Amino acid sequence: MAQDTVITSKDNPLIRRYRRICEDKRYRNTEHVFAVEGLRLVAEALQEGRCASLYVTEFAAAKYAGELRDGITKPVIISDALGKHLSETEHPQGVFALCYQTVMSFDSKTLRPDGRYLVLHELQDPGNMGMILRTADAFGIDAVLCCKCCDVLSPKVVRATMGAIFRLPVYQAPPPQALSLFLQEKGIRSYAAVLHQDAKPVTALQLGKGCAVWIGNEGNGLSGDAVNVCEEKLIIPMPGHAESLNAAMAAGILMWEMMKGGEANV
């Protein structure tokens, strides 16, 4: 990697732009990029061809020259001090990128009758969102459909996905009623994950292909309008003392059950 001019000022327009992309959701969406930090994630972005611009500290440019060369993306070299300024972590590796946005507008044509889907409605915690996307990617969920959730492309979420953000189809979904109609059209059955007494234990159901599991907000659970458009209410049996699971944990266990199951409703 050639040692070009090294940027040292926080007021450099490229540096200000990176920080603003990190902090300002609206700006992120206007610019159609999001910020990614760390060698592993950035290398994945390069490999997937999603890297719009690359920022590397002098130290990292020397250390990771091999990993960061894709033949196309020319890195912006920044001082090691600026690396600390850009970083959201305590021990920055000095590798940063702005990447083309991966979250897609919803298109019902991508829904497959034998698909396995996760619908997130009003999920707010970035750590939960990241963990859910990582798990969905591991279990081969066909897509995650987000409705009124925290921003999927915030730095906290992106970090927690461990790269799933580059591989997993994630959509901005329409409101519950409209979304449920699109799912019904394809014969995909919607299950509301709730804590209601009259919900069916998931152990008595056959989740699998042709399923969409709906998960709600961390504090309040799935809202009434979302529950009402689902064909079935399900609950994860909890024989112990706790009243509820963390939302990401509940989503993970239900995706695990979807993955293990074959055809649903048969």
Add this chain to the structure above:
Amino acid sequence: MAQDTVITSKDNPLIRRYRRICEDKRYRNTEHVFAVEGLRLVAEALQEGRCASLYVTEFAAAKYAGELRDGITKPVIISDALGKHLSETEHPQGVFALCYQTVMSFDSKTLRPDGRYLVLHELQDPGNMGMILRTADAFGIDAVLCCKCCDVLSPKVVRATMGAIFRLPVYQAPPPQALSLFLQEKGIRSYAAVLHQDAKPVTALQLGKGCAVWIGNEGNGLSGDAVNVCEEKLIIPMPGHAESLNAAMAAGILMWEMMKGGEANV
């Protein structure tokens, strides 16, 4: 709740003691207490008789008088400003307690041949630890055995347990080899959760009673000395792209499988 003298100074010994209990693990263990914040958790501590001292802001004392009265614990009233000083959250409720420690020294007599156990070895992230304890409590795991983990009684872990810390048996366990002998003595089978190629998929195993599942460090997985003392290696099948699950998620899915299963090894 009577309005006694209101503490207003950060230098008051009671206030300094609370902060030090929050921040200093060694002091926490010397004093045999840990710090708990928030109405729900503190009310639970009072109910379980684990509350050593109670700190309430003037505002909270008026608002939550009913919830915080147990007939025994006399609250220390502090100014609303001091509530912000003590709090670890952005929007403090103004309710704090020092509670008697709940984590126990390991005693092999408490192990039951038909028990379901989770062993955590070198788990380091407080958020993961809290989520695991909450899930273990929900699924009725008999005990969590911690070996060289992050401190279970740090404020971050305690908050994430959502009260499970007061209900679930948690032990400081001996090193892997000694622990495995205690488990073997009771006929409890140890399963190492790993990412090895030669591990058995959990779907081909019958987890349930008489099982201990071992989970390792977030970055490095379960260390060799821990894997070697287990009777069986297991893996959670991941047909998707991600190489691994978050450690808390993996633990949750394996506890779910243990909960669903009956007698193991039969």
